[in-house]
Amino acid sequence: MQQYINPNPETWLEILKRPTQTVENIEDTVNQIFDDVKRHGDRAISKYTSMFDGVLLESILVDSSEIDAAANRVPESLKQAIQLAKNNIEVFHKAQITDRVEVETITGVKCWQEKRPIQKVGLYIPGGTAPLFSSVLMLAIPAKIAGCKDIVLCSPPNKQGQLADEILYAAQLCGVTNILKVGGIQAIAGLTFGTESIPQVYKIFGPGNQFVTVAKQLATKYGVAIDMPAGPSELLVVADDSANAAYVASDLLSQAEHGVDSQVILVTTSKDLLKEVEVEIKSQISVLPRKVIAEKAINNSRIIYVENDETALKLINEYAPEHFIICCKNEDFYVNGIINAGSVFIGNFTPESAGDYASGTNHTLPTNGFSKAYSGVNLDSFNKSVTFQKISESGIKSIGPAIEAMASAEGLQAHKNAVTLRLKDLTN
Template sequence: MKLYRYPEQSSWKALLQRPVADAVSLTQRVRTVLDDVKQNGDAAVKHYTKQFDNVELNTALVSAADFEEAEQSLSEELKQAILTAKNNIVLFHEQQISQPVIVETMPGVQCWRKSVGIERVGLYIPGGSAPLFSTILMLGVPAVLAGCREIVLCSPPDANGKLHPAILFAAKIVGVTKVFRIGGVQAIAAMAYGTETVPSVYKIFGPGNQYVTCAKQLVQQEGLAIDMPAGPSEVAVFADDTVPASFIAADLLSQAEHGADSQVLLVTCSEKLIGEVEAAVAEQLAQLPRKDIAAQALTHSKLILMRDETSAMDLLNEYAAEHLILSCANAAELAEKVINAGSVFLGNYSPESVGDYASGTNHTLPTNGYARAYSGVSVDSFVRKITFQQLSYQGLQSIGSTVIQMAEAEGLQAHANAVKVRLQ
């Protein structure tokens, strides 16, 4: 990790740049796969599964027997952990469900808004270097609570053509309707366009590598909705001398191990802490099974020494981290100054990994600076909010002249007439 001492504000934009992929060649390669699946359906999906995953698929659809086998193979401890996490996620997300409130804006003029679940949604679950079954809970729970009628899940098969049993168990307990052993760009294409076996959906959710992310952005340009723009996972930590360096090192490495293109930042006003964290990172890194991946992520990660908390918070708001950890004595006070972040973790005993798995909040969050404009996934992500209105004759009399005056001023006489004919 590279150390930056007291950077001037004029340099922050360059300093806070994320790792960038070659967008032109990436887009061309992804576009080729999307177009092929659009034209050739299951045959193209089978071809790319063989090419990219080295798996020959007879059928991509997961059977009832596969679900049963997966459940039997999991330890009771892991199943209980998944159920506990699910219950917490349900409890948190249930509070997001809103009931229609009728507002009488004028006597006889009633307006309200109703949330209606998106009928068909697609969930993409990475399964390559790490089978992210926790993401099924984060996406499946709010989808079911929102009332989505069809929930389609795609995840890449392993070398034996199977999905990790925890993926299938999580999919079953949340209520996913169909699961397919399909990964990568071909999965996004199948859900976007539909094939002979994979139904097309109206909105696609879920993280993925740069190819999956690019595919989601390209199908969005064609009119399909996606959860949010996304990039590699990231964390920013603000810490003071009250936190053990080992805590900070563990938090940084927990994100660095996601992928070689992940990014982690430590922002602090304590130069002493920086040295301690560097030593702790080196010690913990050596013990990680995914140390090679984490080490690559650390090459474009940063240690930033700031003069005071005010400038530190300004810099962190400029960065707009997916995950922001405030490990300091006055975490609650500084939390009030957070403007841009996906999810915030307060104090020395709130590691980001708790939010990733089981506290109840959603871990599908805006990355790459999109936290300036986007929220994380919630029940709202899976609904459309439709407005309704109903007027009595008295209500139309009350509001009629207002509408007529405005419509005629805009030169839209038919609009005015729609009111006049009812009042005459």
């Protein structure tokens, strides 16, 4: 990890730079694949699945027999773990259900807001070196609670043309309606336009690599909404002398092992802890099965020493981490002061991996600084807020003159007339 001691704030932007390609380097590829899928449907999907995933499939649809066989292969101990996580995720997301909001803004004018589910949603579940079946839980459970009718899941197949057993088991458990063996840019394009096999959806959810992130952003140009730009994983830990160096190192490595383009950062007010964490990282990384991946990610990562909590907090809000762990005596200072973060983990016994799997919060979070403007996935991500109003005769009399005056000032005569006609009828 690259080390910085009291860096000048003017250098923060460069120090905190993510190890991602520029959008310009990716957009041409994404545009080409989108155009091909739009024109050729399943034929283009098959071509890119063969090209990128190295497998030629007779059908990308997963049938019930495949799901049943996969479920039988999942160990009972893992099924129990998945069930515990499912229960906690359901509890947390059901708590987000809100009642109808209703108010009479002025006598005779009643306004209210109700939630309506998005009817068709697409869930993108990464495969690759670590098939993320936990993301199935994080996306399908709130979709089901919200009442989404069509829940379409896409995930890249392995070289044998299969999806991970755990992905299929979790998808069935959580009520996914369609499962397709397709990943990458072509999956996002399929969900955007629809093909012979892939249903078109109204909103696309899920994490992915930089190509998937850019593909999701391109989908918005075709009228499809997305949850957020969610790219390579990242974690920032702030820690002082009260932190456990082994715990801090393990948390940093838990994100570094996601992928070579992941980034982890330690911000500390303790030079002693800084040294201890460096030692722990070298020790722990040496025995990781995904050592090679973690080492490359660690090369993209930073240890930053600052003299006080105030400077640390300013730097952290500037970085806007996806995951933010607080291991400090003065934890309330950071809890109350953090503005830009996807999800926050507080205390020495709150590892980031708890949020990844089983605490109940959602792990689909904004990366690459987007937590400055985006929230992580939550129940409202799968809902629309629809407003209603009902105005009585006395109500239109109360607000009618104001509407007429404002419409006239904006030069919108037909708007004014819609009120004037009603007011005249009420005075005759």
